[in-house]
Amino acid sequence: MPRLAFFGDLLDFTADPGFAAPGLAPGVRHRPEHWLLVEDGRIVAVQAEAPGPDWQPVRHPGRLLTPGFIDTHVHAPQLDVIASHGLALLDWLETYTFPAERRYADPAVAAEGAVRFLDALLAHGTTAAVVFPTVHAVSVDTLMAEAAARGMRLIAGKVLMDTHAPDGLRDDVEQAERDCRALIRRWHGHGRLAYAVTVRFAATSSRAQLAMAGRLCAEEPTLYMQTHVAENTEEVRWVGELFPEARSYLDIYHRHGLLHPRAVLAHGIWLDAEDRALLADTGAQIAHSPSSNLFLGSGLFDWAGATEAGYRVSMASDVGGGTSLSMLRTMGDAYKIQALRGTRLSAWKALHTATLGGAEALGLAGEIGHFSPGCLADLAVWDWACGPVAAHRDAIACARPTGPQHSPQAALHERLFAWMTLGDERNLVETWVAGVRRHGGSAAAGLGG
The missing domain is CATH 3.20.20.140 (Metal-dependent hydrolases)
Known part of the structure; x- marks a missing residue:
């Protein structure tokens, strides 16, 4: 099994955000333009810098990566x-x-x-x-x-x-x-x-x-x-x-x-x-x-x-x-x-x-549900928007200014909420199970250098 390095915008959680306001929620872990390193089906690291040549890149710039x-x-x-x-x-x-x-x-x-x-x-x-x-x-x-x-x-x-x-x-x-x-x-x-x-x-x-x-x-x-x-x-x-x-x-x-x-x-x-x-x-x-x-x-x-x-x-x-x-x-x-x-x-x-x-x-947090070292690499790759209406909405969400009334977390939430509300399986690019692609094709994957 090759050593894989997934590149994209990683989003997962370290704790329950509860019913807090979108801009004040704890436990949100957003790592844009990061690498998720997977060996033998398990996550071994998450990093900002590109890995060495012994890792096979799976590039998804501008796409959202979530746990399955x-x-x-x-x-x-x-x-x-x-x-x-x-x-x-x-x-x-x-x-x-x-x-x-x-x-x-x-x-x-x-x-x-x-x-x-x-x-x-x-x-x-x-x-x-x-x-x-x-x-x-x-x-x-x-x-x-x-x-x-x-x-x-x-x-x-x-x-x-x-x-x-x-x-x-x-x-x-x-x-x-x-x-x-x-x-x-x-x-x-x-x-x-x-x-x-x-x-x-x-x-x-x-x-x-x-x-x-x-x-x-x-x-x-x-x-x-x-x-x-x-x-x-x-x-x-x-x-x-x-x-x-x-x-x-x-x-x-x-x-x-x-x-x-x-x-x-x-x-x-x-x-x-x-x-x-x-x-x-x-x-x-x-x-x-x-x-x-x-x-x-x-x-x-x-x-x-x-x-x-x-x-x-x-x-x-x-x-x-x-x-x-x-x-x-x-x-x-x-x-x-x-x-x-x-x-x-x-x-x-x-x-x-x-x-x-x-x-x-389910008592399975040591195995699935987040991007932490040791977890199995069950993950999904998503387009933020699919279709002209959703793309237009996503562009507006991305253009929102930040500031005291609109924190970076609140701005990201606005984009995520639009994705959740307007999205469906058409937004899905790939699904991986334990480091093996089980849905989606290599053309979409951006495999290689």
Whole structure:
């Protein structure tokens, strides 16, 4: 593997910028016209001076280099149903999602879907993801094998559903446990792969299956757990009827040992103060899925309230409820939701959550999410603007004067916010995973002297 030297405008984070004003945010690390040195797939240095001739340059002058995005909740088979017309969550599952997932019992369909999904992630600048396959073990095997072939950091597991699900998507507790244990032995800790005990949501698992999932988590603390919680008011009402002994929807998972620092729960819109305290106490995170929440009309996530309560929030596309794998579009939708709640989300906070913040929430900050020596070289190269409107806006942002009322950080934020709001996968030039280019071509790379 060659020693690579990436040149461009490097942007990453050393800490959470919080909800500070754009010109006063801590933790922002902007190093324009710097070199990122990569050896054996890992970052070894960042420097202003050009490296020696024993480094192969990858030149991107005037372009933005960020860590690869981290999508903490996305459904691999649901590319089949992305942009399906407007039903609320439960009807949407029955009408679109479950029929699509049933097809993944076919190994050929599962294999084809895994290739399409992972290549699509890379084509949107996402290099790590927490993924729902389907209830079928073959869907996990094909997804993990393809991720391993690309060197990607992937967290996934067989979906558990033994009740309130259609034929072809139900398992039973004993077979599901056998499947999970076999998949854990095969994939957990294999390269950059990790297994997640994957409960679809409380309504589709019996108490016995939830208890089995909790046992798996207790036996192997390095396993992740992923599920959905409190996404939609009708869903919350139904789950409450199914589990009257539980204090809340979230409490169902807690009673079965599923809340812990490696638990990733999507949505978390309709939580009360006790639920929020429980998330903080257990270390579990909410995978905020703004595009999906808007598309399905599920509700407006209270990010400021989550921060006040002290629990972690990561960023998720939730395709196919979400309408794009682009984390830029996802971050733009997060801004809109917070604006409706009276909070102005900065581009700093959004980008941090999709990079270093996501890595920290998953316990992976030693590996991904920032440009520090020792991290794997998962990175994306971006054009600041794509198209005449965005180019015009970017030029105006670049021309803003600096001064007491417009600090350099605020000026950079104005440019970054326009990129986040107007950009998408068309802005992406290349995606690299562990120092290997996985999307984009050598013509765009500027390889050589």
